Amino acid sequence: MRVVLQRVSSASVSVAGELSGAIGQGYLLLCGWEKGDNQAQCDRLAERIPRLRLWPGEQGKLAYDLLQTGGSVLVVPQFTLLANTTDGLRPSFTRAAEPALARNLFDYFCDSLARTVTVQRGVFGADMRVELCNVGPFTLTLE
Numbered sequence: 001m002r003v004v005l006q007r008v009s010s011a012s013v014s015v016a017g018e019l020s021g022a023i024g025q026g027y028l029l030l031c032g033w034e035k036g037d038n039q040a041q042c043d044r045l046a047e048r049i050p051r052l053r054l055w056p057g058e059q060g061k062l063a064y065d066l067l068q069t070g071g072s073v074l075v076v077p078q079f080t081l082l083a084n085t086t087d088g089l090r091p092s093f094t095r096a097a098e099p100a101l102a103r104n105l106f107d108y109f110c111d112s113l114a115r116t117v118t119v120q121r122g123v124f125g126a127d128m129r130v131e132l133c134n135v136g137p138f139t140l141t142l143e
Helices: 039-051 099-113
Strands: 002-015 018-023 026-032 062-064 072-077 118-121 128-142
Touching (some): 002 039, 002 072, 018 072, 018 118, 026 099, 026 128, 039 099, 039 128, 099 118
Antiparallel strands (some): 002 018, 002 026, 002 128
């Protein structure tokens, strides 16, 4: 499982011109699942992500987590995070989980996160338009 976390002041995702999900302050999570991934990995990241201290305190140091700031999460499925670009000029996606497994893990991950924070979702398998205002910019890759 690979997650690209971006700290945002706002983010939204639309499909065919219709808003699917939107948040104010929080995290935009671009998520991809690999063959062999499982619910235990989803649980680990769903527990960890809201508690990461990624928001600055009075001293400017990273002091506050998402729970302390009252932020939300927008989760967008993105299998292209598993692309292999080492050979040739066209990316290979052979590492990505099969769609049925990835969809189940996407739903499970979102539900796990929703136990502690407000979650909005992109649409699995859809051609989405994502808009965000990255604060910092601040971007992490989690696996």
